[in-house]
Amino acid sequence: METTSSPVVRAKKRILIGATGSVASVKIPLIVRTLVEELGDLIEIKVVATNAALHFFNPSNVLAEVLTDKHEWDTWKVISDPVLHIELRKWADLFVICPLDANTLAKAAQGLCDNLITCILRAWDESRPVIVCPAMNTNMWNHKFTARHLSILTDELGYRVIPPISKLLACGDLGVGAMAEYRTIVDEIKKEIDCMKSIED
Numbered sequence: 553m554e555t556t557s558s559p560v561v562r563a564k565k566r567i568l569i570g571a572t573g574s575v576a577s578v579k580i581p582l583i584v585r586t587l588v589e590e591l592g593d594l595i596e597i598k599v600v601a602t603n604a605a606l607h608f609f610n611p612s613n614v615l616a617e618v619l620t621d622k623h624e625w626d627t628w629k630v631i632s633d634p635v636l637h638i639e640l641r642k643w644a645d646l647f648v649i650c651p652l653d654a655n656t657l658a659k660a661a662q663g664l665c666d667n668l669i670t671c672i673l674r675a676w677d678e679s680r681p682v683i684v685c686p687a688m689n690t691n692m693w694n695h696k697f698t699a700r701h702l703s704i705l706t707d708e709l710g711y712r713v714i715p716p717i718s719k720l721l722a723c724g725d726l727g728v729g730a731m732a733e734y735r736t737i738v739d740e741i742k743k744e745i746d747c748m749k750s751i752e753d
């Protein structure tokens with residue numbers, strides 16, 4: 553009997569986008585919309601935001617589910633309830649934190665986990681890629697702790713960094729600290745998806 557092997561339907565790649573307390577979080581709706589437009593049939597997207605990030609965008613303007621610390625505590629009441637940061641750590645194939653603010657950079661480098669995003673990182677599966685896009689005031693970027701913390705993320709944890717660029721910043725300062733352009737970030741995500749799919753093929 554002839555059997556036709558049906559083409560393996562490749563599951564969609566699951567991208568977790570993290571947003572933290574840099575004004576660059578204003579770009580979250582644009583980044584997600586571009587990913588949906590250009591990779592929509594290849595990926596699933598969820599967004600996790602710190603409380604500070606919510607000062608910079610409205611989740612109702614994002615074309616993906618936006619999860620916050622409130623969701624973590626609304627969904628966990630008794631021991632048998634699921635733990636959101638563990639569920640998300642298992643769900644995601646790729647974690648992109650854009651922007652990575654100075655506070656979350658420091659927490660990630662030291663293993664602090666006091667909110668949804670840092671708990672996901674603290675429980676992260678090292679075999680899955682993490683891309684971070686630092687964004688902060690130039691004076692913060694130039695502080696010696698920035699290089700120290702970034703080297704921990706890259707050298708010890710294997711995260712990839714899309715470096716900030718020089719711009720007239722939201723506070724009027726001119727210099728390095730602006731998040732990489734959304735196009736750069738989307739293109740890096742596309743490369744990562746291609747890499748994952750080529751490993752599968």
Ligand SMILES: CC(C)(CO)[C@@H](O)C(=O)NCCC(=O)N/C=C\S
Pocket residue numbers: 574575576578579687688689690719720721722723724725729730731
């Ligand atoms: C907001 C945007 C994207 C506009 O082009 C750009 O200024 C930026 O990435 N700023 C992030 C740097 C920052 O957090 N500054 C905080 C105090 S100056």
